[in-house]
Amino acid sequence: MKAAELREMSDEQLELTLKETCDRLLRLRLQSQTERLDAPSELRKCRRLVARIKTLLHQRQTPASA
Numbered sequence: 001m002k003a004a005e006l007r008e009m010s011d012e013q014l015e016l017t018l019k020e021t022c023d024r025l026l027r028l029r030l031q032s033q034t035e036r037l038d039a040p041s042e043l044r045k046c047r048r049l050v051a052r053i054k055t056l057l058h059q060r061q062t063p064a065s066a
Contacts, residue, residue, distance in 0.1 A: 001017075001049060001052075003052055003056075006052060006053060006056055007056065011057065011060065014053055014056060014057055015057075017053060018050065018053045018054070018057070021046055021049050021050050021053065022050060024046055025043070025046040025047065025050065028042055028043050028046060029043070
């Protein structure tokens with residue numbers, strides 16, 4: 001998911017996406033420990049998506065200091 005797509009989402013949608021992505025990341029981490037992953041790059045993608053969402057939510061909460 002691109003950053004531009006995330007910016008178009010509401011805060012509620014971002015929170016829901018964050019929760020789903022964190023759940024997916026947890027499942028991928030467990031799977032990586034117990035068996036071989038089909039696509040190890042999915043871990044990196046999920047981590048980066050979580051970071052993007054958290055950054056965007058934080059930017060919306062704090063007013064821009066100008």
